[in-house]
Amino acid sequence: MLGKIQIKPHGWSWLWLLLLISFRVWFSVVLPMTGDEAYFVFWGEHPAGGYYDHPPMVGWWLTALLAFAHSQWFLRLPSMALPLFLAWCGWWIARPQGDERARYAAILILLQPVNVWNVLITTDTPLIFFSMLSMAAYFAALRGKQAFSVESSWHALAGVFLGLAFLSKYFAALLGISYVIHVLFIRRDYARFAGLSILFIAAIPALIYNLWWNSHHGWVNILFNFMNRNSSAGPSVNNPVLYAISLFYLATPWLLHEFWKNRNHVAVIVAKNGEAAVAFWILVIPLTLFGLMSLWRSVGLHWLLSFTPLFAILAAIALPLMTLSKLVKWSASFAVLHMLIVILIATQPIQVWKNSRLYDGIVLTVRAEEVLLKLEPYAKDYLFSTEGYSLAATLSYNSRRPFAVFGEGSFYARQDDFVTDWRTQSGRNVLILRKSQPSKNSYVPFFDRVDFSDFEIEGVRYYLVLGQGFNYAEYHDKVLLRIRDRFYRIPAWLPQYGCDFCDRYFQSSSH
Structure with a gap:
């Protein structure tokens, strides 16, 4: 059995797989829950039909996982298993080209x-998972000569998975655009328009659900993703350069070099091989769109992850076998280098980072339990809060008690707007944890009395604002009103059937 699935030039492949899995399991255990991850756990702890920043899929996944355990390694299981799933899909897609090329696709x-x-368990995890499922179904729909009913079923599955990817993150729309361009300009089969119609009919329920939820919740996803976070966007020379660097890193320079070196051969294979053609165009179209996007805003490295497996699949199908063997050796060496660097960093004492501007946040993440012990004397009498979502989410995850976000905050991660009702905190004591020294005058208007304290952990000083007798009316007029005007400016042309934040604090105001 093993002999049949072993790549002859690389008898170490199973040993490598065991090493990779072992490393990832170890890293998921030792790496503290990051602020973004803790924020998504916060979603999972408050099940809802949607959330402020993105569509709800990762929150739904985490709600299901939290029913069984709360440990970070367990909550990261979907992300832990994702590369194995992607490798299996790559193997399946490349399988018509022969077992050896299929195995190369999986290994690459x-x-x-x-x-x-x-x-990390983030919104990208379900996005990548469902995008790959959609692409695999699309590949299946185009394979060989199939009965129309079979082809239609695969197109429908591609649409269903595309819809679920859209409910994970809006970047799934780029995959949908790729399908449209591929059908309009590349495909020539007689059933292409019918297939595309079936695909999008199957995807529409997810789109309708998302629009329905947003229309009843202040269009918060739309405001965040397309308006508030893009207020500072503009042309920049740096953004395209950073995008190119990200692309070279994710695809690896040696793989891109081999594509260029063998470009004529690859062009011939793409022209005559169905799988190669689909992989090429479904990869090139979104990367081109990202490249255009980089001309006016920064493109995050993680934005590309839904499509990077196609580099390996295209390489496995279109490059010579000897070239693939060389790519595996280079990529394996690079992977080992990553492991060694991560192990080196993870095993260093925390003081190594003392001169870093991120040190206060690192200490708070790694020493969260010690920070919480310092807060314990105030637990019975105070509502705990911070002035940023990452700090609040990290401490909430580690303490399993809510940390509110006090003050105006930023356009990022405003889910606490829906969870903490400041009306019910009127007259209560509020503790605000800060990483920088507070200005007394900034807090006096919101409390009957304000005291200050501080403590030190690992050479970092943290500050406590101890507000007694919270003044909700003042907070409403000086903070909540500004939040509404800054983050909940709903365009008049959008149908409005509700806004949690506006309805809670401004019932008499139009929104």
Whole structure:
């Protein structure tokens, strides 16, 4: 059995797989829950039909996982298993080209840098999962000569998974655009328009659900993703350069070099091989769109992760076998380098980072339990809060008690607007944890009395604002009103059937 699935030039492949899995399990255990991850756990702890920043899928996943355990390694299981799933899909897609090329596709996917170290559970996890399922179904729909009913079923599945990817993150729309462009300009089969229609009919329920939820919740996803977070966007020379660097890192320079070196051969294969053609166009179209996007705003490295497995699949199908063997060796060496760097960093004493501007946040993440012990004397009498979502989410995850976000905050991660009702805190004591020294005058208007305290952990001083007798009326007029005007400016052309924040604090005001 093992002999049949072993790549002859690489008898170490199963040993490598065991090493990779072991490393990822170890890293998921030792890496403290990051602020973004803790924020998504916060979603899972408050089940809802949707959330402020993005569509709800990762929150739904975490709600299901939290029913069984709260430990970070368990909550990261979907991300832990994702590279194995992607490798299996790559193997399945490339399988018509022969077992050896299929195995190369799987191995190259496993060796991609992000699949070595990324164990984080984020909105990208379900996005990548469902996008790959959709692409695999789309590949299946185009294979060979199939009965129309079979082809239609695969197109329908591609649409269903596309819809679920859209309910994970809006970048799934780029996959949908890729399908449209592929059908309009690349495909020539007689059933292409019918297939595309079936695909989008199957995806529409997810889109309708998302629009329905947003229309009843102040269009918060739309405001965040397309308005508030883009207020500072503009042309920049740096953004395209950073995008190119991200692309070279994720795809690896040696793989891109081999594509260029063998470009004529690859062009011939893409022209005559169905799987290669689909992989090429479904990869190139979104990357081109991202490239255009980078001309006016920064493109995050993680934005590309839904499509990077296609680099490995296209390589496995279109490059010579000897070239693939060389790519595996280079990628394996790069993967080992990643592991060694991560192990080195993870085993260093925390003081190594003392001169970093991120040190206060690192200490708070790694020493969260010690921070919480300092807050324990105030637990019975105070509502705990911070002035940023990451700090609040991290401490909430580690203490399993809510930390509110006090003050105006930023356009990022405003889910606490829906969870903490400041009306019910009127007259209560509020503790605000800060990483920088507070200005007394900033808090006096909101409390009957304000005291200050501080403590030190690992050379970092943290500050406590101890507000007694919270003045809700003042907070409403000086903070909540500004939040509404800054973050909940709903365009008049959008149908408005409700806004949680506006309805809670401004019932008499139009929104």
